Amino acid sequence: DTAVSQTPKYLVTQMGNDKSIKCEQNLGHDTMYWYKQDSKKFLKIMFSYNNKELIINETVPNRFSPKSPDKAHLNLHINSLELGDSAVYFCASSPRQGANEQFFGPGTRLTVL
Amino acid sequence: DQQVKQNSPSLSVQEGRISILNCDYTNSMFDYFLWYKKYPAEGPTFLISISSIKDKNEDGRFTVFLNKSAKHLSLHIVPSQPGDSAVYFCAASSGYNNDMRFGAGTRLTVKP
Known part of the structure; x- marks a missing residue:
């Protein structure tokens, strides 16, 4: 009964490809997030959605496009992958906008060759 | 601009002793300030938090201290156990949008 799940867990692809990472939460939370953990291990927020609406959009290349078909899902689509996109991507959710505790998925390790 | 810093990338402690992680x-x-714990190949899990109106919050073996004037917080684990070995992330947030910023993490190793 995974609370926040991500697929795939590992993704290896060539430069220039387009790929998607899926995230689902079964906690009934209103707010979902995408984070990137780079090679220096910093966790940086990329996007936040509340009830399917974008509320945080950090300085992320527009090759990254989040999509929230419903409030239980927040998928991340990446176009024209670059070497620098290699990282671990974490999805998270919280009960509502403004709630501080976030629940994280297991992460997706993306490797761009 | 790293707004949250954990200057010690690693810490090693003997079982039963105190672990002090700084941020x-x-x-x-x-x-609002939080500590998350992360095991390999898993996502971070929430451990303990503290609001800026407090200077201490305790939960079992875990205590978080906040010194607002020094802009410093610490996590104390007493007594430390081998199962506490993990990477600990400090995080801070502000505003209604809960824009959370994380430190780079400290890897704690508790030796039996």
Whole structure:
């Protein structure tokens, strides 16, 4: 009964490809997030959605496009992958906008060759 | 601009002793602080938090201390156990949008 799940867990692809990472939460939370953990291990927020609406959009290349078909899902689509996109991507959710505790998925390790 | 800093990348402690993990922040607008624990190949899990109106919060073996004037917080684990071995992330947030900023993490190793 995974609370926040991500697929795939590992993704290896060539430069220039387009790929998607899926995230689902079964906690009934209103707010979902995408984070990137780079090679220096910093966790940086990329996007936040509340009830399917974008509320945080950090300085992320527009090759990254989040999509929230419903409030239980927040998928991340990446176009024209670059070497620098290699990282671990974490999805998270919280009960509502403004709630501080976030629940994280297991992460997706993306490797761009 | 790293607004949350964990200057010790690693810490090694003997089982039963105290573990003290430190965190500094630069943004005085942060009003909520959290510690997350992360095992390999898993996502971070929430451990303990503190609001800026408090200076201490305790939960079992875990205590978080906040010194607002120094913009410093610390996590104390007493007594430390081998199962506490993990990476610990400090995080801080402000505002209604809960824009959370994380430190780079400290890897704690508790030796039996």
